[in-house]
Amino acid sequence: MRTFRYLNCICLSVLFILGVAPDSIAQVDTFEFDNDVQQQRFRTLSDELRCPMCQNTNLSGSTGGVAEDLRREIHRMILGGMSDRDIERFMFERYGDFIFYRPRLTAQTLLLWFGPLCFLLVGGFFARGIFKRAKEVDDIESELDESQKARLNELIGGK
Amino acid sequence: MDRLKYFLPSFVFVALAILLWRGLYLDTRTLPSMLIDKPLPEFTLANVVGEPVSNSDLPDEIFLLNVWGSYCLPCLIEHPTFMRLSEEGEIPVVGINYKDRNKLAKDWLETNGNPFSFSIEDLDGRFGIDLGVYGAPETYLVDADGVIRYRHVSVLDETVWNKEFLPAIAELKAESN
Numbered sequence: 284m285r286t287f288r289y290l291n292c293i294c295l296s297v298l299f300i301l302g303v304a305p306d307s308i309a310q311v312d313t314f315e316f317d318n319d320v321q322q323q324r325f326r327t328l329s330d331e332l333r334c335p336m337c338q339n340t341n342l343s344g345s346t347g348g349v350a351e352d353l354r355r356e357i358h359r360m361i362l363g364g365m366s367d368r369d370i371e372r373f374m375f376e377r378y379g380d381f382i383f384y385r386p387r388l389t390a391q392t393l394l395l396w397f398g399p400l401c402f403l404l405v406g407g408f409f410a411r412g413i414f415k416r417a418k419e420v421d422d423i424e425s426e427l428d429e430s431q432k433a434r435l436n437e438l439i440g441g442k
Numbered sequence: 443m444d445r446l447k448y449f450l451p452s453f454v455f456v457a458l459a460i461l462l463w464r465g466l467y468l469d470t471r472t473l474p475s476m477l478i479d480k481p482l483p484e485f486t487l488a489n490v491v492g493e494p495v496s497n498s499d500l501p502d503e504i505f506l507l508n509v510w511g512s513y514c515l516p517c518l519i520e521h522p523t524f525m526r527l528s529e530e531g532e533i534p535v536v537g538i539n540y541k542d543r544n545k546l547a548k549d550w551l552e553t554n555g556n557p558f559s560f561s562i563e564d565l566d567g568r569f570g571i572d573l574g575v576y577g578a579p580e581t582y583l584v585d586a587d588g589v590i591r592y593r594h595v596s597v598l599d600e601t602v603w604n605k606e607f608l609p610a611i612a613e614l615k616a617e618s619n
Contacts, residue, residue, distance in 0.1 A: 335473060335574075336577050338471065347577075348541060348567070348577070349567070349571075349576045352541075352566070352571055353571065356568075356571060375476070376476060377476055377477075377572065377573075377574040378473065378476065378576070379473065379476045379574075
């Protein structure tokens with residue numbers, strides 16, 4: 284039973300890594316648009332905005348009541364001629380940064396945006412130090428003459 | 443001193459571990475309200491009994507605004523607290539009947555009792571969106587000027603009332619004196 288669960292986990296992980304498993308199944312709404320551009324904008328917005336209730340789904344993938352209402356609002360605003368930026372502002376004024384899957388760049392989100400880069404740089408710095416030292420050790424070894432090398436090998440049990 | 447640097451990775455590890463461990467217990471379900479210290483959004487709607495209501499009908503003292511629905515089980519859990527508050531005249535409570543059906547809402551109030559001065563009927567949830575509501579129950583603390591000062595998401599029982607609302611109200615009262 285347990286093995287089976289592990290196996291399941293592994294299979295699912297692999298699927299997710301490959302991006303095969305659908306991360307959201309779009310809810311079917313019967314919204315009418317004047318043209319394809321509007322429809323495309325609707326799709327992009329409801330994919331990129333997060334459902335405040337279900338929290339780990341975007342608006343397009345959520346069956347939550349509030350997600351339904353927000354999709355309806357987006358539809359209304361698109362038909363009303365509001366730009367994507369206006370719609371995003373509308374959402375932000377009510378639900379805050381939480382609503383964005385792609386957080387805005389502010390003082391508070393600075394670490395979120397550049398933290399990984401900092402970690403990479405610090406890691407790179409240390410890695411460089413380690414490699415440098417390893418090379419120094421190698422250089423020391425090559426300073427030995429043949430007989431010393433033989434003796435060294437004998438001591439560490441090599442051939 | 444030089445020795446200390448060998449412990450540096452351990453220190454970094456422990457610091458990161460503590461940080462991430464704490465992160466596991468952060469409350470991510472409760473969103474902060476964007477409307478704190480902002481005036482209550484404008485509304486012109488009907489109440490549950492069909493009379494028109496707007497911002498001018500709101501109490502001109504500190505009051506609670508409770509988002510409820512007949513479908514909402516936690517609302518039933520917090521209901522006795524609101525009943526007590528309104529019966530003892532501690533604070534006026536205005537309801538927002540959020541995305542409910544009129545008949546069901548009326549029945550609910552009849553069966554369980556009505557602690558609300560009136561209940562704004564938000565059938566399609568539009569007013570809820572303006573408030574940043576994401577599900578009943580939610581309770582807002584509004585001051586005498588109609589400015590939102592505090593929001594509590596989920597059940598407001600006596601414990602929450604004593605721990606969160608009483609201090610917040612005391613602060614508001616101290617402010618206006």
